[in-house]
Amino acid sequence: MKPAVLLIEDNEGTRFGFFRYFSKEGYEISEAADLASATHSLASRPFDAIVLDINLPDGNGLDFIETVRGQDPCIPIIVITGSGDVPLAVEAMQRGADNFLSKPVDNAALGAYLRKTLEIGTLKRRLSAQKRLTQKEDIFFGRNRYMQEISHIARAAASGDTPVLITGETGTGKGMLANWIHRHSKRSSQEFVSLNCSSLRGEMLARELFGNARGAFTSADQDRKGLLDIADRGTLFLDEIGDMGMEIQAQLLKVLEEKTYRRLGDVKLYRSDFRPICATHHNIENLVREKLFRQDLMYRINLVVIHLPPLRERLDDLPSLVAYLLRTLGVSEAVLEDDVMQVLMDYPWPGNIRELKNVLERALLLAPRGTRLGREHFSCLIQHPPGRATQESCSPTVQEIQQRHIQQVVEQMNGDLVQAAKSLNISRATLYRRLKQIRDSQP
Numbered sequence: 075m076k077p078a079v080l081l082i083e084d085n086e087g088t089r090f091g092f093f094r095y096f097s098k099e100g101y102e103i104s105e106a107a108d109l110a111s112a113t114h115s116l117a118s119r120p121f122d123a124i125v126l127d128i129n130l131p132d133g134n135g136l137d138f139i140e141t142v143r144g145q146d147p148c149i150p151i152i153v154i155t156g157s158g159d160v161p162l163a164v165e166a167m168q169r170g171a172d173n174f175l176s177k178p179v180d181n182a183a184l185g186a187y188l189r190k191t192l193e194i195g196t197l198k199r200r201l202s203a204q205k206r207l208t209q210k211e212d213i214f215f216g217r218n219r220y221m222q223e224i225s226h227i228a229r230a231a232a233s234g235d236t237p238v239l240i241t242g243e244t245g246t247g248k249g250m251l252a253n254w255i256h257r258h259s260k261r262s263s264q265e266f267v268s269l270n271c272s273s274l275r276g277e278m279l280a281r282e283l284f285g286n287a288r289g290a291f292t293s294a295d296q297d298r299k300g301l302l303d304i305a306d307r308g309t310l311f312l313d314e315i316g317d318m319g320m321e322i323q324a325q326l327l328k329v330l331e332e333k334t335y336r337r338l339g340d341v342k343l344y345r346s347d348f349r350p351i352c353a354t355h356h357n358i359e360n361l362v363r364e365k366l367f368r369q370d371l372m373y374r375i376n377l378v379v380i381h382l383p384p385l386r387e388r389l390d391d392l393p394s395l396v397a398y399l400l401r402t403l404g405v406s407e408a409v410l411e412d413d414v415m416q417v418l419m420d421y422p423w424p425g426n427i428r429e430l431k432n433v434l435e436r437a438l439l440l441a442p443r444g445t446r447l448g449r450e451h452f453s454c455l456i457q458h459p460p461g462r463a464t465q466e467s468c469s470p471t472v473q474e475i476q477q478r479h480i481q482q483v484v485e486q487m488n489g490d491l492v493q494a495a496k497s498l499n500i501s502r503a504t505l506y507r508r509l510k511q512i513r514d515s516q517p
């Protein structure tokens with residue numbers, strides 16, 4: 075495919091010469107005589123590079139560099155300045171241009187610059203995509219008064235070693251906060267082991283937690299470590315602990331009291347020094363009243379309680395949270411058109427921050443590269459009732475089909491993850507990761 079270049083230049087003669095030369099060189103050239111038509115062109119299709127004159131009839135090209143950079147940090151920009159205008163060229167580079175040339179422009183020199191700059195642009199994009207994949211997600215606390223208090227308690231929890239209970243609706247960031255506390259605690263060099271107690275029941279959950287000896291049950295062909303073993307000296311994050319069955323609750327209480335446990339089918343006593351951090355979307359006290367949760371276990375795990383508020387109760391943080399999430403997705407907040415924030419403010423966010431992130435990611439996928447995100451990219455939030463926005467408005471993607479298949483196999487194996495991993499021909503760790511992704515993608 076030909077590289078697409080947008081030439082923003084008011085001089086018709088220069089544009090003509092440029093068009094003829096670079097079309098022959100194999101580029102697809104679009105022309106804009108002023109900033110207004112350049113903005114229009116950028117909104118209507120993606121470009122691989124921009125060649126920009128500084129003095130234009132309706133504004134200064136220098137300011138335009140920042141606008142473009144806000145929408146696409148990687149697109150190469152080459153600036154054309156008047157002859158000998160070095161300070162202007164320096165300013166252009168400071169504002170984000172990749173290269174500059176003085177007038178009259180030597181097309182051959184510009185061609186060489188363009189080739190090099192396009193190569194750099196491709197590399198930058200690749201790096202930015204790689205960074206996105208490898209970057210560890212960091213938590214956003216925000217300036218909301220209540221969240222400031224939470225950040226204070228979280229810091230205190232990280233410097234101590236007592237159990238923590240995190241409550242809040244789905245997608246409010248309970249898992250992220252648990253991980254943040256671990257990473258800022260003295261246990262950070264050890265494992266952070268996460269287990270979702272609602273996805274496994276009874277003996278299956280016991281097997282995951284305690285491990286098993288060879289022959290403990292039909293498919294136990296070897297000794298297997300449990301997560302308690304792996305979490306030794308680290309942190310064990312028990313997500314959705316409110317859904318844990320009463321029998322396992324009794325076993326967990328014993329482990330918390332004695333720090334020792336037995337693998338299934340084993341007589342040997344194992345020791346694990348793990349720090350428990352638990353999370354639930356339930357009100358644990360109600361569960362205790364309903365006799366669904368042991369009171370003694372509640373007192374063991376709720377030494378520090380952190381309640382994360384739903385997103386709709388911290389809307390004062392929404393604009394900076396959106397900017398933060400967009401940055402983690404590799405774009406700046408300038409990518410949003412002005413009236414979009416009101417759409418985001420008006421939506422009740424039943425899936426909280428997870429749903430917000432999914433909605434932003436989907437809007438970025440829908441919009442052509444280099445264009446701004448308008449209301450039309452958030453039509454799910456306007457047209458669909460809350461909670462269904464990210465699921466039903468689009469046909470399933472390959473990833474969604476894969477996720478369904480994994481869920482079906484886990485169900486067929488009655489939740490036996492060892493067998494499910496074998497049947498899917500993936501490792502147990504990969505299966506855990508995929509199951510977590512499935513949970514994370516649900517609002």
Ligand SMILES: Nc1ncnc2c1ncn2[C@@H]1O[C@H](COP(=O)(O)OP(=O)(O)OP(=O)(O)O)[C@@H](O)[C@H]1O
Nearest residue numbers: 212213214243244245246247248249250427428431
């Ligand atoms: N404070 C935050 N800062 C940045 N991103 C966040 C924050 N909270 C949540 N997210 C985003 O939302 C996603 C879901 O967060 P997380 O899994 O921690 O929520 P949760 O409350 O544990 O949800 P569930 O109850 O469904 O397990 C995260 O992967 C992250 O992308």
